[in-house]
Amino acid sequence: KAGVTQTPRYLIKTRGQQVTLSCSPISGHRSVSWYQQTPGQGLQFLFEYFSETQRNKGNFPGRFSGRQFSNSRSEMNVSTLELGDSALYLCASSLNGGNEQYFGPGTRLTVT
């Protein structure tokens, strides 16, 4: 079974721009969660989507948004990028949320 995939793997953007990241979950998984990982901050939860609906939300500003499509693929968008948004963005899929999560390889975003 194919694992979780994320595209692109690397991105360099300028302050003020916006960016869209994509995540394809394991086939059959309906829950997709997004995390921001920075040195020293661990895994910060952004939001979770299940059956095309945002089911859980972390404590991030409204510049961070997402969506999920009917095939469970998910996208995350960050608008008006700031230097502090530079991070590794990980998505994780699970069958139904709340149980085993499987992570994608991440998208490394650098904001200059």
Add this chain to the structure above:
Amino acid sequence: GENVEQHPSTLSVQEGDSAVIKCTYSDSASNYFPWYKQELGKRPQLIIDIRSNVGEKKDQRIAVTLNKTAKHFSLHITETQPEDSAVYFCAASRSGGSYIPTFGRGTSLIVHP
């Protein structure tokens, strides 16, 4: 909400020694406790998990113990090898439905040959 504390933040051991990483959680309703290993430049990978109906689970050189009364759980790695060097994350969650895990801040394990 749930709060997970993880200690130590860094652990350095000699090859062959044992390593123990400890986590505490705050939500007494949490009943699912996974551990993830993240090697440098790679994705976090689920290595072992435990549910609240058992006190210990083993898989070869790794084991996890859970004390629900004290609300803490630990990862034990025996006979450590250099390839065990990585960042380890614990997490706590209510299983199923709409719950998502809360992660600890990670432990950087360094195994010296």
